[in-house]
Amino acid sequence: MRRMDTFTAISDPTRRQVLDLLSRHERPAGELGRAFPSVSQPGMSRHLRVLREAGLVRVRKQDRRRVYSLHWEGLAPVEAWIAKYRGFWEAELDSLEAFLDSPTKPSERPKRPRTPP
Amino acid sequence: MRRMDTFTAISDPTRRQVLDLLSRHERPAGELGRAFPSVSQPGMSRHLRVLREAGLVRVRKQDRRRVYSLHWEGLAPVEAWIAKYRGFWEAELDSLEAFLDSPTKPSERPKRPRTPP
DNA sequence: CACTAATATAACGAATTATGTATATATTGT
DNA sequence: ACAATATATACATAATTCGTTATATTAGTG
Numbered sequence: 001m002r003r004m005d006t007f008t009a010i011s012d013p014t015r016r017q018v019l020d021l022l023s024r025h026e027r028p029a030g031e032l033g034r035a036f037p038s039v040s041q042p043g044m045s046r047h048l049r050v051l052r053e054a055g056l057v058r059v060r061k062q063d064r065r066r067v068y069s070l071h072w073e074g075l076a077p078v079e080a081w082i083a084k085y086r087g088f089w090e091a092e093l094d095s096l097e098a099f100l101d102s103p104t105k106p107s108e109r110p111k112r113p114r115t116p117p
Numbered sequence: 118m119r120r121m122d123t124f125t126a127i128s129d130p131t132r133r134q135v136l137d138l139l140s141r142h143e144r145p146a147g148e149l150g151r152a153f154p155s156v157s158q159p160g161m162s163r164h165l166r167v168l169r170e171a172g173l174v175r176v177r178k179q180d181r182r183r184v185y186s187l188h189w190e191g192l193a194p195v196e197a198w199i200a201k202y203r204g205f206w207e208a209e210l211d212s213l214e215a216f217l218d219s220p221t222k223p224s225e226r227p228k229r230p231r232t233p234p
Numbered sequence: 235c236a237c238t239a240a241t242a243t244a245a246c247g248a249a250t251t252a253t254g255t256a257t258a259t260a261t262t263g264t
Numbered sequence: 265a266c267a268a269t270a271t272a273t274a275c276a277t278a279a280t281t282c283g284t285t286a287t288a289t290t291a292g293t294g
Contacts, residue, residue: 001250001251002250004250004251007124007127007128007130007133008128008250008251010124010128011124011125011127011128012251012252013124016124016198019202020201023201023202023205028270028271029270029271029272030269030270030271033271039253040253040254040255041270041271041272042253042254042255042256042271042272042273042274043252043253043254044271045271045272045273046252046253046272046273047252048271048272049272049273050251061260061261063261063262063270064260064261064262064269064270064271065261065270065271066270066271066272070205072202072205072206072209075199075202078195078199079199079202079203079206081127081133082192082195082196082199084137084140085136085140085189085192085196086196088140088187088189089189089196092189118280118281119280121280121281125280125281129281129282131282145240145241146240146241146242147239147240147241150241156282156283157283157284157285158240158241158242159241159242159243159244159283159284159285159286160282160283160284161241162241162242162243163242163243163282163283164282165241165242166242166243178290178291180240180291180292181239181240181241181290181291181292182239182240182241182291183240183241183242235294236293236294237292237293237294238291238292238293238294239290239291239292239293240289240290240291240292241288241289241290241291242287242288242289242290243286243287243288243289244285244286244287244288245284245285245286245287246283246284246285246286247282247283247284248281248282248283248284249280249281249282249283250279250280250281250282251278251279251280251281252277252278252279252280253276253277253278253279254275254276254277254278255274255275255276256273256274256275256276257272257273257274257275258271258272258273258274259270259271259272259273260269260270260271260272261268261269261270261271262267262268262269262270263266263267263268263269264265264266264267264268
């Protein structure tokens with residue numbers, strides 16, 4: 001199988017949930033599998049492989065368990081891409097705040113209500 | 118074709134680039150198509166449909182053009198999901214700063230170098 | 235209305251991805 | 265060495281996705 005890029009890796013809801021679980025604390029593969037009863041054991045193993053190859057998780061052997069942990073650095077491409085759009089949110093938040101600040105005409109409302117010096 | 122969710126919609130590199138183009142300013146479909154010579158006209162039209170159905174772009178008819186514009190609100194699911202991981206970045210930035218602050222062993226360096234009271 | 239330009243949809247094949255069953259590998263305990 | 269547990273891989277197959285060619289739709293223009 002060809003190596004999957006980060007964006008495709010996180011396009012699957014199960015894999016995103018796995019990452020969410022791992023963001024709390026590391027877990028062995030079996031425990032992750034049990035958290036998704038609708039997914040077979042080999043199915044989960046494959047999801048984990050995808051996440052592994054995309055650099056989103058790390059594995060560590062502990063006796064006969066494979067303990068998976070989040071490797072958040074692997075999300076860097078997504079973070080970098082979406083960061084370009086964060087400005088839109090901020091702009092919108094600003095205008096939302098401005099709106100909430102201005103239930104009336106600007107001339108009718110004090111500059112900073114209930115904020116004593 | 119089944120309606121594609123946001124994460125799947127942005128899993129395609131061409132579609133991400135289309136969004137990047139639209140983040141600068143709106144453009145008619147044809148112009149977007151010409152920006153990707155490796156994609157046929159119907160191919161681009163389909164990408165645009167996916168983006169449209171995922172709520173990532175909006176269309177407006179202007180004479181015989183279809184002018185596409187970014188609808189950044191459609192990125193909210195991605196933004197919300199990845200926001201949960203932003204803490205990891207911040208934590209790491211903190212430790213990176215701490216590391217850059219500490220070129221020597223902690224015991225060898227003052228608590229707050231060059232910060233007079 | 236015929237003609238053209240711009241874009242969308244249909245139909246289809248190739249490539250990729252998803253998922254289950256069966257099997258293999260590895261590690262630990264007896 | 266053998267059995268048991270935990271996990272991975274192989275293989276087959278179904279479902280999605282992507283891209284192409286051909287065709288339809290929609291809106292202006294003469």
